[in-house]
Amino acid sequence: MMQMWAIIVDSFREAKAKKLFWVLLAISTLVALALSCIGFDENGFSFFYGAIKVQNGIYQTGTQAAEQFFGAIVSNFLVGTYIGWVGIIICLIGTVGMFPSLIETGAVDVVVSKPLTRSVLFFSRYIGSLAFVLAQATYFVVLTLLVLRWQMGRWLWGYLWAIPLLVLSFSYIYCVCVLAAVWTRRTLVSLVCGLFFWVILFGVASTEQFVGTNESDGSGNVVIKYSMRGSIGKVVYVLHQILPKPSDIPVILGRETNALGSREFVEAIAPNDPDVLSPGRVHQLDVEQLRAEAVSPSRSIGSSLAFEAVVLVFACVIFSRRDF
Amino acid sequence: MVELTEMTNWAVDLIGVRKRYRGGVDALRGVNIQVGQGEIFGLLGPNGAGKTTLVKIMMTVIRPTHALGTILGRPIGNSRKLARIGYLPESHRFPSYLTGAQLLDYYAALARVPRKVRKLRTGELLERMGMDKWANTTISKYSKGMMQRLGLAQALMNDPDLIVLDEPTDGVDPMGRRDIRELLLDFKKQGKTVLINSHLLGELEMVCDRVSILVDGLVARQGTLKELTEQSKEYRVMVGGDLTSMDAEIRGLGGKITTGGVMLRGHDSQQVNALIDLLRQNGRLIESVEKRRFSLEDVFVKAMASATSASRESAPKAKKVNP
Ligand SMILES: Nc1ncnc2c1ncn2[C@@H]1O[C@H](COP(=O)(O)OP(=O)(O)O)[C@@H](O)[C@H]1O
Numbered sequence: 095m096m097q098m099w100a101i102i103v104d105s106f107r108e109a110k111a112k113k114l115f116w117v118l119l120a121i122s123t124l125v126a127l128a129l130s131c132i133g134f135d136e137n138g139f140s141f142f143y144g145a146i147k148v149q150n151g152i153y154q155t156g157t158q159a160a161e162q163f164f165g166a167i168v169s170n171f172l173v174g175t176y177i178g179w180v181g182i183i184i185c186l187i188g189t190v191g192m193f194p195s196l197i198e199t200g201a202v203d204v205v206v207s208k209p210l211t212r213s214v215l216f217f218s219r220y221i222g223s224l225a226f227v228l229a230q231a232t233y234f235v236v237l238t239l240l241v242l243r244w245q246m247g248r249w250l251w252g253y254l255w256a257i258p259l260l261v262l263s264f265s266y267i268y269c270v271c272v273l274a275a276v277w278t279r280r281t282l283v284s285l286v287c288g289l290f291f292w293v294i295l296f297g298v299a300s301t302e303q304f305v306g307t308n309e310s311d312g313s314g315n316v317v318i319k320y321s322m323r324g325s326i327g328k329v330v331y332v333l334h335q336i337l338p339k340p341s342d343i344p345v346i347l348g349r350e351t352n353a354l355g356s357r358e359f360v361e362a363i364a365p366n367d368p369d370v371l372s373p374g375r376v377h378q379l380d381v382e383q384l385r386a387e388a389v390s391p392s393r394s395i396g397s398s399l400a401f402e403a404v405v406l407v408f409a410c411v412i413f414s415r416r417d418f
Numbered sequence: 419m420v421e422l423t424e425m426t427n428w429a430v431d432l433i434g435v436r437k438r439y440r441g442g443v444d445a446l447r448g449v450n451i452q453v454g455q456g457e458i459f460g461l462l463g464p465n466g467a468g469k470t471t472l473v474k475i476m477m478t479v480i481r482p483t484h485a486l487g488t489i490l491g492r493p494i495g496n497s498r499k500l501a502r503i504g505y506l507p508e509s510h511r512f513p514s515y516l517t518g519a520q521l522l523d524y525y526a527a528l529a530r531v532p533r534k535v536r537k538l539r540t541g542e543l544l545e546r547m548g549m550d551k552w553a554n555t556t557i558s559k560y561s562k563g564m565m566q567r568l569g570l571a572q573a574l575m576n577d578p579d580l581i582v583l584d585e586p587t588d589g590v591d592p593m594g595r596r597d598i599r600e601l602l603l604d605f606k607k608q609g610k611t612v613l614i615n616s617h618l619l620g621e622l623e624m625v626c627d628r629v630s631i632l633v634d635g636l637v638a639r640q641g642t643l644k645e646l647t648e649q650s651k652e653y654r655v656m657v658g659g660d661l662t663s664m665d666a667e668i669r670g671l672g673g674k675i676t677t678g679g680v681m682l683r684g685h686d687s688q689q690v691n692a693l694i695d696l697l698r699q700n701g702r703l704i705e706s707v708e709k710r711r712f713s714l715e716d717v718f719v720k721a722m723a724s725a726t727s728a729s730r731e732s733a734p735k736a737k738k739v740n741p
Pocket residue numbers: 417418439440441443444445463464465466467468469470471472
């Protein structure tokens with residue numbers, strides 16, 4: 095226990111010693127500040143704390159549209175973009191050196207010659223890397239949560255799920271970086287492998303969506319049916335079941351923040367605009383909604399974690415058996 | 419079983435250690451090493467002999483292809499015994515973001531030293547190494563010599579019974595080297611066992627009780643310093659004047675003319691006296707007679723020469739035989 099704690103603390107110190115750690119905190123702060131600059135008053139938009147005002151009939155303090163506007167920011171930008179991939183990339187860059195530096199020639203010798211098994215060393219270091227991400231995610235989410243509270247006048251408690259979910263989706267990719275790192279001992283190779291893996295995951299998830307067709311049943315409701323026709327369709331379907339699903343995370347999170355309701359959002363913006371709310375658009379929004387509802391958090395996260403566990407055990411075996 | 423392994427008196431008792439690296443390099447080809455309790459043992463050998471490989475096997479950094487034997491009475495890698503060993507690796511690179519004190523604390527925590535003891539020893543050891551002023555400076559600002567002293571301090575944090583040092587004087591100035599030698603003798607006084615690995619012979623000569631000369635993955639010679647250097651002697655008889663006219667006769671007695679005198683290999687005092695008689699009969703003036711022990715270096719060079727010629731004969735296609 096003492097040894098594990100020492101390794102985790104050391105990993106954290108290593109991360110903290112890099113400039114990147116502080117750069118990330120600064121970026122988070124900037125995003126939160128930018129968010130705080132967008133607001134409403136009785137007549138419309140109010141930017142930069144009232145310095146710039148734009149008249150608007152729909153977006154005003156207290157209107158549903160204003161509320162939905164922030165909901166859209168949360169779901170599209172904070173969750174979809176930042177937590178979905180920008181934050182993950184940033185955290186990957188921040189942590190990808192952890193294992194290569196652990197097993198660097200001359201540095202690894204003392205550590206592996208200590209009275210602790212290499213698997214304990216391995217998993218402690220892994221947890222140490224996650225601690226870095228946890229710290230970054232907590233800072234970002236709590237800060238933006240406070241800003242949203244100030245803007246919307248209510249606490250968006252569901253948004254706190256972003257902290258564990260960001261760490262989770264980060265770890266889906268990071269495990270592959272770790273595997274590459276213990277294999278090759280190279281930071282850059284490790285990063286490239288992780289990003290490549292991510293691209294594959296993205297490709298599989300998109301293809302699977304593309305293959306899944308949406309149809310209307312007799313009564314005009316939209317239903318989603320995955321067509322398993324064709325060998326490619328089957329392969330992609332199976333791959334999607336096995337591989338981690340980071341793209342599900344924003345969807346799950348969106349549901350938790352109740353910021354999803356895209357159709358209601360569009361209706362709220364343009365209650366009577368036939369161009370915005372064309373039947374085709376409504377159909378598409380319904381399909382999106384259905385797809386989101388089709389994601390089962392426990393199944394998605396469970397299967398992803400199972401894959402991650404396999405990769406980590408494999409990496410740990412390599413780490414335990416190799417010569418340094 | 420327990421009694422059997424505990425019974426051995428050796429601090430390190432390794433039998434038949436072999437290591438073939440991936441790629442087929444035979445770094446160790448059946449090494450037997452015995453280090454007695456409380457002695458300073460020198461592991462000698464040219465670069466590439468396999469010294470570091472052997473030490474890394476002892477410290478579980480690499481896995482041997484084959485190895486039997488015990489360290490501190492237990493099989494290699496026994497966790498309880500690893501906690502009793504201090505280790506300074508070759509060309510180490512310590513995490514540069516830590517301060518000296520943090521590094522000592524971190525490594526000692528990994529060696530299961532309780533927190534209170536760690537605090538105490540960190541202060542003690544930094545002071546002993548003359549680095550107490552640098553305790554809270556990050557390692558990135560340390561000089562090479564300071565890194566080495568910190569490395570030694572790190573190896574002592576768990577108050578080890580066995581200290582394994584891989585090239586500890588590498589890149590250390592003469593003063594620092596003397597400090598290290600004194601430290602080693604200090605350990606010996608405390609009853610600790612030291613295994614030191616070096617290609618610098620002079621240093622080992624001054625402190626080691628026993629040495630092992632490793633050449634090409636095999637132990638070429640092993641024994642106490644006295645055993646290794648005793649029988650190999652030479653005499654130098656310093657004589658005035660030119661000796662070239664007596665060349666044939668001197669050769670007949672096994673001597674060799676050098677500048678200012680005659681050198682006689684071997685340890686036969688009869689031979690020396692015969693030589694002196696010959697010189698005196700020829701009216702030469704003997705200035706001095708000096709009995710010279712071979713230095714460790716001479717033993718080393720001889721061991722290397724015989725090892726390479728032996729491997730050339732036994733295995734003509736063996737790797738790394740110099741033409
Ligand atoms: N990781 C490795 N992979 C392959 N060969 C190695 C490795 N480490 C050392 N060697 C080879 O093993 C031999 C012994 O090396 P080493 O133990 O470092 O010798 P020394 O410490 O006596 O200089 C050398 O020929 C070296 O090239």
